[in-house]
Amino acid sequence: MTREAVPRAAPTLTAPLEARDLRVGYGAGDILKGVRFSVRPGEIFTVVGPNGSGKSTLIKSVAGLVPIREGALHLFGQDITGVPANRRVDAGLAYVPQEHNVFRNMTVGENLKLATEFLSASRVATHTQRDKVLAMFPDVAERLPLLAGNLSGGQRQMLAFACALMSSPDVLLLDEPSAGLSPKFVQEIFAAVQTVRELGVTIFMIEQNVAAALPFSDVALVLVAGEVRLVTPADRLLAEHDLHRLYLGEAA
Numbered sequence: 001m002t003r004e005a006v007p008r009a010a011p012t013l014t015a016p017l018e019a020r021d022l023r024v025g026y027g028a029g030d031i032l033k034g035v036r037f038s039v040r041p042g043e044i045f046t047v048v049g050p051n052g053s054g055k056s057t058l059i060k061s062v063a064g065l066v067p068i069r070e071g072a073l074h075l076f077g078q079d080i081t082g083v084p085a086n087r088r089v090d091a092g093l094a095y096v097p098q099e100h101n102v103f104r105n106m107t108v109g110e111n112l113k114l115a116t117e118f119l120s121a122s123r124v125a126t127h128t129q130r131d132k133v134l135a136m137f138p139d140v141a142e143r144l145p146l147l148a149g150n151l152s153g154g155q156r157q158m159l160a161f162a163c164a165l166m167s168s169p170d171v172l173l174l175d176e177p178s179a180g181l182s183p184k185f186v187q188e189i190f191a192a193v194q195t196v197r198e199l200g201v202t203i204f205m206i207e208q209n210v211a212a213a214l215p216f217s218d219v220a221l222v223l224v225a226g227e228v229r230l231v232t233p234a235d236r237l238l239a240e241h242d243l244h245r246l247y248l249g250e251a252a
């Protein structure tokens with residue numbers, strides 16, 4: 001059952017990303033059991049939840065990597081429910097996977113170039129946009145000739161963001177951007193997420209590291225056992241709710 005802690009405006013056709021009763025699974029049963037949400041323009045919308053609750057399944061289904069069995073997914077009012085992953089990129093959706101998100105045996109510059117190779121012309125970042133992205137990520141800009149495999153985990157994650165931004169997306173999907181990073185880099189990564197938002201990009205991410213992600217998020221959705229338990233302004237989640245109880249399926 002969907003519960004909302006605060007009233008939210010009725011979803012509109014212009015919501016950057018809107019899910020209506022998504023059912024997704026791999027075998028006989030459904031992992032996502034009727035997930036609905038609406039992301040507002042320019043928002044950082046973060047999905048949290050216990051292990052196995054379906055966060056990865058959710059972001060993969062939004063990216064087009066796991067098929068949606070029932071329900072509908074809309075990008076700025078356009079129904080993309082059955083649209084293949086590559087065409088979602090053309091429609092303005094970019095996805096940064098948690099792992100294997102750069103080519104380690106290629107240089108940083110080559111990774112950025114490759115990120116534009118298979119895009120439709122209208123999506124390829126202009127020179128000005130590329131310069132803006134590089135200005136946002138000096139760790140990337142200063143290392144163009146280096147092999148991506150020689151970057152630190154945090155620098156690689158920045159490169160993965162920069163590659164995703166080469167498709168000038170309207171909505172960026174981030175799969176656990178802080179996973180495996182040291183505390184210093186975790187802060188830097190979330191600061192980078194906020195910088196990306198300042199470009200006008202709407203962010204939809206999943207995160208395990210609730211304490212680190214919430215201060216950088218606008219809205220938090222708590223997913224438990226494939227169902228939405230709560231949608232709340234991010235700064236109210238820990239102040240007004242007991243996350244442990246929510247994760248155990250107790251009342252919000």
Ligand SMILES: Nc1ncnc2c1ncn2[C@@H]1O[C@H](COP(=O)(O)OP(=O)(O)OP(=O)(O)O)[C@@H](O)[C@H]1O
Pocket residue numbers: 026027031049050051052053054055056057058208
């Ligand atoms: N490819 C797959 N085939 C079959 N079952 C899968 C597959 N991927 C995930 N699952 C199952 O779906 C359920 C939800 O997994 P999912 O990875 O989406 O959750 P999660 O919230 O991201 O978990 P975690 O935080 O541990 O990564 C789990 O029971 C998992 O075993």
